Amino acid sequence: xxxxxxxxxxxxxxxxxILSTDGFLGNDQRHLHEIxxxxxxxxxxxxxxxxxxxxxxxxxxxxxREAYDLPVVIEGKYAVQQDIWRGRVICPYNHKGxxxxxxxxLKNLENQIEVRWTPxxxxxxxxxxxxxxxxxxxxxxxxxxxxxxx
Amino acid sequence: xxILYNILTATVISGLLALILVIAEYLFAxxxxxxxxxxxxxxxxxxxxxNLLNALAENKIFIPSACGGRGSCGFCKVRxxxxxxxxxxxxxxxxxxxxxxxxxxxxxxxxxxxxxxxxIPEELFNIKKFKARVKEIIDYTYDVKGVTFELIEPNIxxxxxxxxxxxESPKYEKSKQSVSRAYxxxxxxxxxxxxxxxxxxxxxxxxxxxxxxxxKVGDIVNLTGPFGxxxxxxxxxxxxxxxxxxxxxxxxxxxxxxxxYENPRKMxxxxxxxxxxxxxxxxxxxxxxxxxxxxxxxxxxxxxxPDDQWEGKTGYIPPxxxxxxxxxxxxxxxxxxxxxxxxxxxxxxxKLGVPKDKVYYDSFG
Numbered sequence: 001x002x003x004x005x006x007x008x009x010x011x012x013x014x015x016x017x018i019l020s021t022d023g024f025l026g027n028d029q030r031h032l033h034e035i036x037x038x039x040x041x042x043x044x045x046x047x048x049x050x051x052x053x054x055x056x057x058x059x060x061x062x063x064x065r066e067a068y069d070l071p072v073v074i075e076g077k078y079a080v081q082q083d084i085w086r087g088r089v090i091c092p093y094n095h096k097g098x099x100x101x102x103x104x105x106l107k108n109l110e111n112q113i114e115v116r117w118t119p120x121x122x123x124x125x126x127x128x129x130x131x132x133x134x135x136x137x138x139x140x141x142x143x144x145x146x147x148x149x150x
Numbered sequence: 151x152x153i154l155y156n157i158l159t160a161t162v163i164s165g166l167l168a169l170i171l172v173i174a175e176y177l178f179a180x181x182x183x184x185x186x187x188x189x190x191x192x193x194x195x196x197x198x199x200x201n202l203l204n205a206l207a208e209n210k211i212f213i214p215s216a217c218g219g220r221g222s223c224g225f226c227k228v229r230x231x232x233x234x235x236x237x238x239x240x241x242x243x244x245x246x247x248x249x250x251x252x253x254x255x256x257x258x259x260x261x262x263x264x265x266x267x268x269x270i271p272e273e274l275f276n277i278k279k280f281k282a283r284v285k286e287i288i289d290y291t292y293d294v295k296g297v298t299f300e301l302i303e304p305n306i307x308x309x310x311x312x313x314x315x316x317x318e319s320p321k322y323e324k325s326k327q328s329v330s331r332a333y334x335x336x337x338x339x340x341x342x343x344x345x346x347x348x349x350x351x352x353x354x355x356x357x358x359x360x361x362x363x364x365x366k367v368g369d370i371v372n373l374t375g376p377f378g379x380x381x382x383x384x385x386x387x388x389x390x391x392x393x394x395x396x397x398x399x400x401x402x403x404x405x406x407x408x409x410x411y412e413n414p415r416k417m418x419x420x421x422x423x424x425x426x427x428x429x430x431x432x433x434x435x436x437x438x439x440x441x442x443x444x445x446x447x448x449x450x451x452x453x454x455x456p457d458d459q460w461e462g463k464t465g466y467i468p469p470x471x472x473x474x475x476x477x478x479x480x481x482x483x484x485x486x487x488x489x490x491x492x493x494x495x496x497x498x499x500x501k502l503g504v505p506k507d508k509v510y511y512d513s514f515g
Binding site: 066083084100 | 223490
């Protein structure tokens with residue numbers, strides 16, 4: 001599949017060593033469209049929209065922040081802890097705004113599933129349906145993510 | 151099929167035309183010398199054709215920029231009152247409607263084609279670019295290093311305790327480009343010929359990965375600064391410091407400065423960490439306690455390991471405030487850390503009676 005100049009620019013910015021050391025594509029050789037479409041197909045098996053997933057991730061992120069960024073158990077079921085660093089990161093899609101450099105770790109205490117994300121991941125999912133490429137440090141498998149946060 | 155062919159043809163033609171324009175501008179455009187009037191008090195003469203950010207830097211006026219002029223950080227904002235041309239699509243994502251109406255532009259995207267009139271904050275005139283040598287690297291914890299840079303050219307820096315510098319990482323194995331990142335100065339302003347920065351590793355971070363895994367003593371680096379308005383106000387009010395992680399850096403500088411000049415103000419420093427392995431410089435701050443009779447250091451662990459055998463304070467920091475604040479209305483607070491920590495602490499301090507306008511902070515977010 002041929003890339004448009006805009007898509008090429010986006011994928012270039014997603015490479016390792018541009019906006020972060022590891023980038024957002026991991027070792028995934030697929031076209032960006034394929035990555036997004038295949039994850040969208042996986043989502044069809046569940047009854048959650050991208051917006052609902054992002055909203056839930058945002059909820060945990062904010063609850064953890066309100067708890068002074070300390071480890072916290074939310075709804076008696078989700079252990080969440082957050083680390084924040086100085087600085088912000090921008091979206092490779094060139095959207096307005098920037099995202100706090102943070103790492104949010106959630107463990108579902110009932111099924112023991114653990115997931116990890118950044119504020120940029122929430123934006124990726126909500127606006128672009130992008131869960132990152134396979135092999136990327138912050139890749140979120142949609143099925144695992146849904147099982148962890150709902 | 152015909153429609154697709156037409157679209158492809160149009161795309162190719164427009165691409166070619168754009169390429170021809172770029173080449174033509176490169177080969178034939180000659181803007182000659184252009185004047186840049188800065189704040190109506192300084193006039194620079196620069197060769198036209200370049201961008202404003204670089205032209206200012208060549209004239210030793212350093213506008214904060216984290217991406218080195220690639221239009222991807224949105225930090226290098228200046229007001230262009232005349233001569234800047236229209237706002238480019240590459241700038242719009244970083245500018246609010248109000249900023250656009252106030253003639254704010256990204257200086258890296260403003261091409262100099264004619265005389266310009268610009269406005270910048272006065273304090274930027276004090277910012278310099280330094281060539282420096284890495285003098286010492288100390289491992290404070292598993293993810294925090296203290297790096298001392300000996301200044302080479304210029305060899306003296308003037309700053310206030312609490313301000314920060316931008317460190318430029320070079321291209322290296324893990325980064326295809328040089329980037330600049332901000333780190334608070336942790337050394338005392340009196341040192342003048344060197345600065346220490348405290349740098350915590352950011353997962354996937356281009357600059358901190360370089361500092362933690364590649365930087366060596368003797369390396370030559372570039373620093374720009376000082377920046378920021380986080381510094382101790384000159385009053386006699388009591389002081390509460392609160393910091394976590396690498397937020398210790400500016401407070402270290404402030405406390406060391408206060409000790410050197412025998413500042414008599416009552417000061418209490420709460421440092422929040424998760425476990426014992428996240429604490430650092432504890433002995434140094436115990437020494438400050440011995441030397442300053444009204445200084446108290448209070449480390450608080452939020453989730454100590456049982457193996458830590460920690461007997462100090464645990465949990466949240468705010469519940470301990472009441473024990474140390476003697477006169478809330480005559481107390482100033484200096485906070486450095488995450489936005490969550492800062493808003494939680496500010497809320498509690500205000501609840502106790504500390505005036506909101508006396509809460510100063512340097513937020514990571």
